[in-house]
Amino acid sequence: MESVLFVVAAALSLVGGVGVVTARAPVHSALSLLVVLVSLAVLYLTLLAEFVAVLQVIVYAGAILVLFLFVIMLLHAHNPELRPSSGPGRIHRAVAGVCGGALVALVAFAVLRELRGAAEAPVAAGFGTPQSVGRELFTTFVLPFELAGVLLLVGIVAGIVLGKAPERRAPERTEGRPEEVRLSRSGR
Amino acid sequence: MTVPLSAYVLVSLLLFVLGGLGVLVRRTALIVFMSIELMLNSVNLAFLTFARMHGDLSGQLVAFFVLVVAAVEVVVGLAMLVSLFRAHRTVDVDEMDLLRG
Numbered sequence: 047m048e049s050v051l052f053v054v055a056a057a058l059s060l061v062g063g064v065g066v067v068t069a070r071a072p073v074h075s076a077l078s079l080l081v082v083l084v085s086l087a088v089l090y091l092t093l094l095a096e097f098v099a100v101l102q103v104i105v106y107a108g109a110i111l112v113l114f115l116f117v118i119m120l121l122h123a124h125n126p127e128l129r130p131s132s133g134p135g136r137i138h139r140a141v142a143g144v145c146g147g148a149l150v151a152l153v154a155f156a157v158l159r160e161l162r163g164a165a166e167a168p169v170a171a172g173f174g175t176p177q178s179v180g181r182e183l184f185t186t187f188v189l190p191f192e193l194a195g196v197l198l199l200v201g202i203v204a205g206i207v208l209g210k211a212p213e214r215r216a217p218e219r220t221e222g223r224p225e226e227v228r229l230s231r232s233g234r
Numbered sequence: 235m236t237v238p239l240s241a242y243v244l245v246s247l248l249l250f251v252l253g254g255l256g257v258l259v260r261r262t263a264l265i266v267f268m269s270i271e272l273m274l275n276s277v278n279l280a281f282l283t284f285a286r287m288h289g290d291l292s293g294q295l296v297a298f299f300v301l302v303v304a305a306v307e308v309v310v311g312l313a314m315l316v317s318l319f320r321a322h323r324t325v326d327v328d329e330m331d332l333l334r335g
């Protein structure tokens with residue numbers, strides 16, 4: 047049962063990942079990202095990380111993805127990928143692909159050999175529930191937790207400042223002296 | 235039959251590679267951001283796998299903080315993207331080359 051769940055969720059997440067990278071339209075990428083995020087939440091559940099799985103759905107699928115969709119609609123993108131790339135030629139791409147693939151295979155081989163026979167450690171009841179994670183958060187990790195709060199505040203302020211529409215200067219200047227403006231305009 | 239934990243690490247590795255590929259290959263800034271999210275998520279999966287492997291809750295706490303940082307990163311990044319788009323009318327990362335010599 048658990049292995050079936052793992053295979054389905056892992057396959058869905060990988061298919062979604064390919065979708066994010068290969069989709070032409072940003073909206074399709076965002077929806078593929080949603081598939082990845084939800085199937086990863088299922089994987090988190092099989093790893094006994096209930097709290098993080100719930101956060102994954104609420105924060106990522108609920109907030110971050112909606113933000114992505116908002117910005118996609120806002121910029122309603124003319125797609126730059128439709129223009130031919132000014133990038134490197136076919137030989138460069140082939141060499142880069144072979145080198146990258148070899149590197150990935152090497153890392154995968156090393157890591158998986160190291161992890162062969164790694165098993166789940168026995169855990170106490172309530173491992174990964176909101177209670178146990180919360181207790182840890184307010185005892186051992188209380189300083190990073192507070193810093194995360196400050197970071198979120200900085201993020202809010204930065205988002206507002208950067209996202210604000212640029213102020214228009216013209217109406218302010220003409221406010222006090224309407225005649226002059228009219229004169230200069232008729233003089234033109 | 236239980237799933238070996240190395241399978242989780244393999245999924246994490248493949249997702250990370252996909253995300254890195256997206257960052258390097260795609261030219262739409264939004265999709266580059268989404269690829270970064272993919273990489274952050276794969277790292278989270280690895281952290282949770284190792285937490286399970288050692289029976290230690292610290293890995294889950296780190297995943298929580300990664301989630302917080304990812305949220306802030308998306309907010310600031312998308313805001314920068316919107317103001318860049320206002321100034322230059324493009325979301326192509328190849329055309330954002332103001333510092334080019």
